[in-house]
Amino acid sequence: MQNIFDNDVFFDGYKSLRERDDNMNDLLEQPAMKKLLPDLVGKSVLDLGCGYGHNCVDFVKRGATKVVGIDISKKMLEVAKEESSDAKIEYKNMSMTDIESIGETFDLLYSSLAFHYIDDFKTFAKAMANVTTKGGTLLFSQEHPIITATVDGNGHFNRDENGNRISYTFSDYNRAGKRTSRWFVDDVVKYHRPFGHIITALADAGFMIEEVVEPVPENWAVEKLPTIVKEYIKPNFLIVKAKKI
Amino acid sequence: MQNIFDNDVFFDGYKSLRERDDNMNDLLEQPAMKKLLPDLVGKSVLDLGCGYGHNCVDFVKRGATKVVGIDISKKMLEVAKEESSDAKIEYKNMSMTDIESIGETFDLLYSSLAFHYIDDFKTFAKAMANVTTKGGTLLFSQEHPIITATVDGNGHFNRDENGNRISYTFSDYNRAGKRTSRWFVDDVVKYHRPFGHIITALADAGFMIEEVVEPVPENWAVEKLPTIVKEYIKPNFLIVKAKKI
Numbered sequence: 001m002q003n004i005f006d007n008d009v010f011f012d013g014y015k016s017l018r019e020r021d022d023n024m025n026d027l028l029e030q031p032a033m034k035k036l037l038p039d040l041v042g043k044s045v046l047d048l049g050c051g052y053g054h055n056c057v058d059f060v061k062r063g064a065t066k067v068v069g070i071d072i073s074k075k076m077l078e079v080a081k082e083e084s085s086d087a088k089i090e091y092k093n094m095s096m097t098d099i100e101s102i103g104e105t106f107d108l109l110y111s112s113l114a115f116h117y118i119d120d121f122k123t124f125a126k127a128m129a130n131v132t133t134k135g136g137t138l139l140f141s142q143e144h145p146i147i148t149a150t151v152d153g154n155g156h157f158n159r160d161e162n163g164n165r166i167s168y169t170f171s172d173y174n175r176a177g178k179r180t181s182r183w184f185v186d187d188v189v190k191y192h193r194p195f196g197h198i199i200t201a202l203a204d205a206g207f208m209i210e211e212v213v214e215p216v217p218e219n220w221a222v223e224k225l226p227t228i229v230k231e232y233i234k235p236n237f238l239i240v241k242a243k244k245i
Numbered sequence: 246m247q248n249i250f251d252n253d254v255f256f257d258g259y260k261s262l263r264e265r266d267d268n269m270n271d272l273l274e275q276p277a278m279k280k281l282l283p284d285l286v287g288k289s290v291l292d293l294g295c296g297y298g299h300n301c302v303d304f305v306k307r308g309a310t311k312v313v314g315i316d317i318s319k320k321m322l323e324v325a326k327e328e329s330s331d332a333k334i335e336y337k338n339m340s341m342t343d344i345e346s347i348g349e350t351f352d353l354l355y356s357s358l359a360f361h362y363i364d365d366f367k368t369f370a371k372a373m374a375n376v377t378t379k380g381g382t383l384l385f386s387q388e389h390p391i392i393t394a395t396v397d398g399n400g401h402f403n404r405d406e407n408g409n410r411i412s413y414t415f416s417d418y419n420r421a422g423k424r425t426s427r428w429f430v431d432d433v434v435k436y437h438r439p440f441g442h443i444i445t446a447l448a449d450a451g452f453m454i455e456e457v458v459e460p461v462p463e464n465w466a467v468e469k470l471p472t473i474v475k476e477y478i479k480p481n482f483l484i485v486k487a488k489k490i
Contacts, residue, residue, distance in 0.1 A: 146391070150412070158414065167395070169403065171412040174461050174477045194480070195440055196457040208490075209454040212441035216419050232419045235439070245453075 004188055005073035013184030022225045029141050029237045032215035036241045038137045040064040043107035048096045049114030051076045053084030060088050070094050097124060105133045111140040116148055116190045125205035132244040138207055141239045148192035149173040153181040168234035207242035214238055249433055250318035258429030267470045274386050274482045277460035281486045283382045285309040288352035293341045294359030296321045298329030305333045315339050342369060350378045356385040361393055361435045370450035377489040383452055386484045393437035394418040398426040413479035452487035459483055
């Protein structure tokens with residue numbers, strides 16, 4: 001996996017985006033994820049792509065007794081160690097695809113908006129199954145497949161004469177594979193997978209799907225950012241909760 | 246559920262569509278469904294929305310010892326009884342939502358392109374779970390949620406200057422509910438559900454998702470109908486295979 005995440009321009013861009021109070025993660029994705037969290041009292045958690053470690057701290061507050069946060073970005077982990085340190089949290093600078101090397105199993109595998117960077121999801125799903133305790137939970141969000149679909153990156157909302165978003169145009173949904181786009185920097189590589197590929201890979205690996213959510217905003221989020229009603233036209237996020245069987 | 250299916254115009258229109266050798270069911274949906282069929286030797290099958298009964302005959306050929314085909318259309322069942330009769334097949338004129346009244350369980354619940362007519366899918370999923378033998382299979386296809394999404398029915402492909410389809414425009418994906426469109430006759434009522442609603446309802450009802458497929462055409466289908474490559478832009482069908490736990 002490339003490591004654009006330590007590129008200064010990317011790092012600073014991402015950081016300032018997350019600090020904006022109208023960012024979609026805080027308005028939509030994180031509230032939806034929190035609703036799906038299992039009881040964490042006495043549990044162990046592996047946070048895949050933990051970034052600044054804010055969720056790791058939250059897991060400890062919810063009663064988790066051991067949290068391992070991994071991220072490929074050294075810079076993000078530096079922030080995590082500063083802002084989100086706790087005796088129960090261990091941060092590791094490593095790729096998500098190497099999780100079996102940790103040599104432990106966890107009660108919860110958690111990941112916020114990182115899996116669209118994984119190339120071989122079938123193999124990765126099996127690795128995840130190997131590090132999840134039997135009966136444990138996998139909870140992750142990723143960019144919605146409708147967003148990652150379009151090969152030339154030109155998926156877009158269409159607007160009416162007043163500038164309101166009314167529809168969304170995409171292509172290449174059933175062409176799984178690499179997508180290169182600009183996000184703060186050029187050549188950010190993601191991988192598009194149709195829904196079916198994602199769900200089938202998880203089922204094959206030994207996960208029982210419990211819930212699939214394409215979140216819509218709650219009233220407070222619409223009040224804060226009225227244009228977020230665009231989520232009713234086309235969702236930004238796909239969230240999956242599954243149980244290791 | 247309304248019964249447009251016995252309307253003469255609808256019935257004749259549907260019949261002539263299915264008789265065309267470029268119809269999408271035979272080129273794409275049925276081949277994908279057949280690949281997912283479990284072993285049927287000695288098994289019982291309930292075919293929901295069996296239409297002309299062609300699949301019921303196929304199930305018997307594959308070794309099923311008992312097949313019940315239900316359909317809301319009396320006219321279609323008349324054709325079924327004529328073209329697809331067998332001592333092992335029983336046809337019943339009834340709504341899919343009444344399946345619990347049959348008072349039996351089946352090893353396979355099968356349905357081709359009928360579930361988008363179901364209003365309350367949560368309740369229906371529970372009814373299906375009640376008539377599926379433990380360890381049995383649910384296999385169904387329906388119109389893909391991207392197709393059923395747009396409230397005004399104006400979801401559409403966009404074309405380049407040579408008339409080739411290049412992208413697809415839709416809206417209202419996250420607005421679940423009734424959709425009224427014209428298909429041979431006016432006011433055909435279908436129900437749109439985002440992908441997550443479908444999968445979560447099945448999981449809640451006691452089905453373990455095994456496979457989700459958004460089929461793409463095989464080479465022979467592309468040779469027969471070159472424009473079918475549009476399925477790579479936007480899928481027509483959603484297929485789900487699940488196990489009753």
